[in-house]
Amino acid sequence: MARRYWVETLGCPKNEVDSEKLVGTLLADGYAPATSPELADLVVVNTCAFVEAARQESIETVLALSDVRREGAQLVVTGCLAERYGAELAAALPEADQVSGFGVPVTLGTRPTTPGSPAVPSFDLLNLPRPRSGSPWAYVKVAEGCDRACGFCAIPSFRGKQRSRSIDSILAEVDSLEVQEIVLVAQDLASYGRDIGRRGDIIPLVQAVSRRVPRTRLLYLYPSELTDGLIEVMGETACPYFDLSLQHASRPHLRRMRRWGDSGRFAERIATIRRRHPDAAFRSSFIVGYPGETENDHDELLEFLETAQLDWAGFFPFSSEEGTYAATLPDADTVPPALMAERLVECSELQDAITAHKRSQLIGATVEVLVDRPGQGRSHREAPEIDGVVQLPEDASRALVGRFVAARVTACAGPDLDAELVA
Numbered sequence: 001m002a003r004r005y006w007v008e009t010l011g012c013p014k015n016e017v018d019s020e021k022l023v024g025t026l027l028a029d030g031y032a033p034a035t036s037p038e039l040a041d042l043v044v045v046n047t048c049a050f051v052e053a054a055r056q057e058s059i060e061t062v063l064a065l066s067d068v069r070r071e072g073a074q075l076v077v078t079g080c081l082a083e084r085y086g087a088e089l090a091a092a093l094p095e096a097d098q099v100s101g102f103g104v105p106v107t108l109g110t111r112p113t114t115p116g117s118p119a120v121p122s123f124d125l126l127n128l129p130r131p132r133s134g135s136p137w138a139y140v141k142v143a144e145g146c147d148r149a150c151g152f153c154a155i156p157s158f159r160g161k162q163r164s165r166s167i168d169s170i171l172a173e174v175d176s177l178e179v180q181e182i183v184l185v186a187q188d189l190a191s192y193g194r195d196i197g198r199r200g201d202i203i204p205l206v207q208a209v210s211r212r213v214p215r216t217r218l219l220y221l222y223p224s225e226l227t228d229g230l231i232e233v234m235g236e237t238a239c240p241y242f243d244l245s246l247q248h249a250s251r252p253h254l255r256r257m258r259r260w261g262d263s264g265r266f267a268e269r270i271a272t273i274r275r276r277h278p279d280a281a282f283r284s285s286f287i288v289g290y291p292g293e294t295e296n297d298h299d300e301l302l303e304f305l306e307t308a309q310l311d312w313a314g315f316f317p318f319s320s321e322e323g324t325y326a327a328t329l330p331d332a333d334t335v336p337p338a339l340m341a342e343r344l345v346e347c348s349e350l351q352d353a354i355t356a357h358k359r360s361q362l363i364g365a366t367v368e369v370l371v372d373r374p375g376q377g378r379s380h381r382e383a384p385e386i387d388g389v390v391q392l393p394e395d396a397s398r399a400l401v402g403r404f405v406a407a408r409v410t411a412c413a414g415p416d417l418d419a420e421l422v423a
Helices: 015-028 052-068 080-091 155-159 166-178 200-211 229-234 251-254 263-276 294-306 336-362 393-402
Strands: 004-009 044-047 075-080 137-141 181-185 215-221 241-247 279-288 312-317 366-373 376-378 404-413 416-421
Touching: 004 015, 004 052, 015 044, 015 075, 015 137, 015 181, 044 052, 044 080, 044 312, 044 336, 052 075, 052 080, 080 155, 137 166, 181 200, 181 312, 200 215, 215 404, 229 263, 241 263, 263 294, 279 294, 279 336, 294 336, 312 336, 366 416
Parallel strands: 004 044, 044 075, 137 181, 181 215, 215 241, 241 279, 279 312
Antiparallel strands: 366 376, 366 404, 404 416
């Protein structure tokens, strides 16, 4: 009987891709999926280490799965937390049989991490094959690492410098997944190819993927890399969805964050995109409470949100990360937790109202929806697992999973839309 595995994934879509590649390797090595962690011979936790809350969730998940695993089952910790804190994590988590960076050895126990030794991946996740997708869409990671030095981000310290895959390897993966929508991801997606002397390769990559699938979506675009050429190509993908990594709107504060841009440049770029692609949807994320954030900085962010009218936005409290520039800033620059929480609420309440208004404007419109599962789908305005969804009649859509259908929006409930199928 085949040994059974269970993989628990935490964190961002890039981690989802890593987990799928781990699964592909385990399947190739003769493992079979378990229906629950309690029934698995091997339990793998793919961790996140982006901020303190993510690290705590990762540790709690490891401990919880250790408690429920069956006798004799092996528990392996991999992912960002394992890569960043290797030996320290192995010493602090005796519950784990192995802490192994970004690679889970195919034959477990052959390259264990022991206190005093670094976590060593046994294979390169970026270029591993993966199984066919079980959904009509799939993430595809086109590069690993990041060359930027944002003041708040520790990712380059443990993911390393940017390392782009070849276009041919990416297209081979796209073909193998057999899906209707490909979501391209990387730490700095629009800079794809720059590390191998092929700046601007993101454009031919998007064009090539779009010839293979009906819908191509891009996540994590650094705003200074959003060229006119890329904007045009994204308008040709049947998915004018712009996920812009803005982080703030105040120019002096963005410089403290070691970031490019300001509210004026961002607003002008968004307006340009809307003129070219009136149906475009926008998402961004913002950090609240980064050291030195003043009331004027915060007010400018609120004003920008009102002006930009983004479809979606996420707001995150600043988390001081070891090894980053922000961690070296003086204590006098620290934003008090209570004030940070107050600013988070103000941003979230404003954006929730904007999102609700944007969704209500779609009532009566006919949209093209990819049916992800019976009763649920997404138009180009909704990224999978991140944004709202389009609710469809369950029985009528059951036979349409994996297909694009026309649907008329009849109502909205928070971030979600209700729609009826159009004959």
